[in-house]
Amino acid sequence: MYLHNIVLTPAGDNATSLTIDCRSWVHSKFDNPEKRVFFTSKSYLPSQTPSGLERFRKKELANIRGDGTGERKPFERIYDYDTYNDLGDPDKSEDLARPVLGGSKEFPYPRRCRTGRPRTKKDPLSEERSSSIYIPRDESFSEVKGLTFSGTAFRSVLNVVVPSIKTAINDTKLSFPYFTAIDSLFNEGVKLPKQEGLSFFRTIIPRIIKTLEDSTDNVLHFETPEMIDRDKFAWLRDEEFSRQILAGVNPFSIQLVTEFPFVSKLDPEVYGPAESAITAKLIEREILGVMTVEEALKKKRLFILDYHDQVLPYVHKVRELEDMTLYASRTVFFLTSDEALMPIAIELTRPASHTKPQWRQVFTRCWDATGAWLWRLAKVHVCATDACYHQFVIHWLRTHCCTEPYIIAANRQLSAMHPIYRLLHPHFRYTMEINAMARQSLISAGSIMETCFSLGKYSIEFSAIAYGQLWRFDMEALPADLIRRGMAVEDPTAEHGLRLTIKDYPFANDGLLIWSSIQQWVGDYVNRYYPTASDVMADHELQAWWEDVRTKGHADKKDEPWWPTVASPSELTQVLTTIIWVTSGHHAAVNFGLYHFSGYFPNRPTITRKEMPIEDTSLEDFVRFWRKPEAALLECFPSQIQATAMMTVLDVLSTHSPDEEYLGQEPEPAWTADAVVNAAFERFNGRMREIEGIIDARNADPKLKNRCGVGIVPYELLKPFSKPGVTGMGVPNSITI
Template identity: 65%
Template structure:
């Protein structure tokens, strides 16, 4: 791990110089470079020949005094998990040199003031089953060695291994178990040893003296030097812009703008160091193999083999090409019954003959050997809402209910100003005043109140995508097979707490020599207006679905979390208590983000090919990041207050009074938020006992500073960034991150198949203009003769629908090794009695929350979560079985 120079002197004494590599500011690239602002550190230890420990179980001890000869016999047990790579090499095991361990003392040598020499030992293979290999040995540990603070591991196999844990039995103080759960590179790939600290957590200022140098240098290694292409076995965490979504070397049409920087602000991703494109030096080449992520961020073998992750990869490589080869990309469904056939009869794909697909997609691929041996059928499971009520998607009441308890329940806003007015430049985009007039609204609510009373009583709410989408309309309308409007949808809060849609406004800016066009559509019983209302709803739902996937889901969770993970690994030591608190919330996120860049959000990927903005999809998320995203507003209470959905009230539950009492996402989310915040508070109080410790914690401060100035560097000068000086500051920041990675992600992810699996309920694209935009267009005549066909032509094509449905089935599924919030305790938490007790309180509270949510769903008075044919709101129930369940809150963004 350290570069070691050994010089033998005349008196047979070795002088071991532990030197950091020269740092890259001097022109030399090396993983052990220290920060350029600090002088190089040198340590010299004097030991006699053979004193570096033992090999093959034979310890060669240094000459010591009689008192120092006291020792304990320690049994070492190492568990290696058999993974996809096949595990350790048998030949290496037979030679007794498969895994080398070094014990590192927490103490300095009292005589020299230097780090004590490590104790080395090779472990021997003793047992193996289908899942694990056990290695054991015994060693003598002198009493003068002190407490073991870390172990160094060298993998002498020719390939990597997955180290599960190391246990040391025989110490007077009891057994010591070090949980590793990490890939260990072969020393043939990298001679540096891996370090694993014990499960005791230390703030930087409290680090045992014997571990300070190791703590610092391990972080230096994780930061890397910013040069070179990363190798799959490496663990380097560094930043880069999103310059790998396009593929300009394959086609000019696949060139995409770089996201990140002044022109297109965006969070940073993990740097891979791949070569630049030949035709566009600003873009990074696409990879034929998996995109690099630091090795510890990769899926576990269980996760990788599970159908919901491996299927995602196989979908891109096998299933999608079969779909494209067989299904016409532009054909709509001719009648609604053909949509139902996707769940009843299925789709017979002659090109789909790979029997492995049936294993990868057990919910989708069915065998039909009675027709032709080996032929496979693509047939979808019926989504829960459709299974309960075939016509659920037509209901205006359900439209309003899903705005509060559906797939995207975090965009509704309170109307506080009237009349509605655009903030865009009228010279470019036309008249700013909304076409939704007082007369239109009062016609709809005249039996209840006036518009002034509705606003005063907080009964008027809006989904507003007008100013966000309008600047994209002209560009998107130049693309084939899609169209766009700016949209506003107005709702009225009824006396029973449900939302009634009042009006939809669609706007097209001046373009192609035509003036601005805008029209308002309202619910109506007359056939023409009724079908126009349904078409207008289809456009709004396409806008809301796109915003959900690109912003509420991808941007706010996956994308914005990656910089937190990178900064944590660069600046928070693995022994830092906050690193250990956040670790489960970062599990697998970088890996799933890398896979998303391969086939979901990339040029011509699933999002671009099937969603309204098409090639402008991710660029649109950059605009939202630039204009709307704020870290402080990612906290659930702050978000609710910002949208006018709540006000502070110390006498109300959670300290908030909700605008809509029956708001399932907010009600259940606040239960989770409070439980998370209490757990984080208890944890922080355990380790930060002095008021000044947060501000003086150099690792913590470096982490937060780098998140703001590098990971989210395009927003570094914003005034809303929280300061990090007190324990309360830390609690708020950590609670926000934990909420985003657990509760918020669960709310917008695991209901995707249930609510969008039947795509008329959540179309991803609107392909045709409203027929009233140009009555001379043949579309008007078609609409008047066959309005149902006009709606089907507006919906996604057969290929788009089946493609998205397949992906949503995968993304909505829980892996068999999913770790749910409060269900699984981290080893370091379990080893601390105080933290363990607080975690048990947290876990117990989450079980209580399950019961509270079940009780709410059984309450018939809560009409936004119960009723005939209504799917109960369970997305924030903490626990779940594997598969597509529509419930369960994992610790992390793991799919």
């Protein structure tokens, strides 16, 4: 039974009723005879707990932690840790076996919620797959989200619609024959075979599945993405390619070039020569000699999208997979005098193998036909690699995956009456269920993410390598992330204390508004309960929570020196602001623009299937490219099944639920019960509404060319509020999709 609240009304005309906020599922006494305990809205630090409540506070936490044994049951509320040992299905097929992520030096990883399922027969380290995955009962979707499109649609797309697409198209390798065939996905759609359940799903995802007039046939019919609706040919332009690095769905990867020449840190005996083929002479030629490379470095005019060392070890592995290819890439950009970012060189590399030497080539913008087409193809390969890195590192790893330990630790160590638990709780809503669904159907062995992204079966493994090499909690704070990438420097005289390297950087400019507002709200909240550093240190629940996060939730990095301490109000504010930023602003920036920018897949393909035609000019692919380059480009793109299935998934992933809760929109009952906290939240709410207007004004400013101009999609991903559906705006409190 779901219990929303309890209202206690004493007898008497002047009696004041007492409301206890519950919002929890209560188990049957037949499932568990243990009685539930609920607390009033007044928050208490452990040292302030009324004596009559102390034993209930301790017992409730002990019950939630469990004892680490047995298989979890659906009605339970036990929070514990385990490794990612449930992504493969070795009992079904050897090809579906996947390594355990977490608990090893080879594949370090955050922890997920323990389920206690039996181990597989062929791999005693892996858990058996099941039709449903345990999550603590109160982490489940609400009835609204579960029954409307944003809950059911996720499952229906993966389990019914995608298989229907495969039946309708049949040939898994079939390319689009011409670009008008791609346009037909938006104009005419794909007729789906009659299948039980599709009529129901039409009511759940009406944006995607429609009914033909005068017919009962179901049609997969896509809405035209806003980018293409505004400018059909924008994806072809170098300016748009660069603009999306700053104002697209992955604004987290661009870096300032601080060292030149580029040199790989990988073993040259294994991968080939370490020196990049991008030379100073080439760069100076491409920027028309306006300055030397040394001057460009000094003036901070060179930037790079660098996926060389991270991707190179996977190139040969991916090329062994059917109908997939991969390159390690470096893309260099130059910041022009009018603050426009322009791509000037793309380096694609295939490492050395037992039979072939290293192959690498630098491509630049050209006026001749051959060079122009090669440049276009090189950009496709860069976009596909960037799409992989974005989806599995920037998005899945850094938001979904790394947040789950914070949730588990908070429930294990912080009482429901703890003020920090009540601050964080709205930012953890639905995340564990959406992560469990992803492990079950989206990122598991043989899933759509493996078949439709260039890293294939190595996609999630790749994120483990990135976690081990790159992830640091202290660098997840937006200012620290910008500084680390050279995209900002500290400046006490500048707004937010930072001066951006590229002034017109829409994500950073809007993100810092959100970050600073969260920081102010959290600081006000923390200072209400912790006036001094000794108050922070004396809170044993708080210290146990942070210890749990570090030593159990992120156990593979527990001994890293960069972990911040929680020893003062300011340190606690920084930690909490970082967590809330990741679950709100960071996730919104990389998720809710997916359909806008990737729905028309030539703009941002998730996979490439053909090598560059000049890698081996003796092959038939080179002849085809020479005679009909458009056909070569279409064959490099995702197949019809891959593109259509991925577009369907991206549409659902970009959707806001009708019950979405947005950052700063509504206060928690415990906050309104405290006058000081309520006043602080009202200021936070007012600032969020003010930010809406600031972003609108920026998008109307013609001087800001990365967000305003003819055919340009305005940057709205960090506008705080949104209507339901695919809107390309809105910052939810938590990772809900």
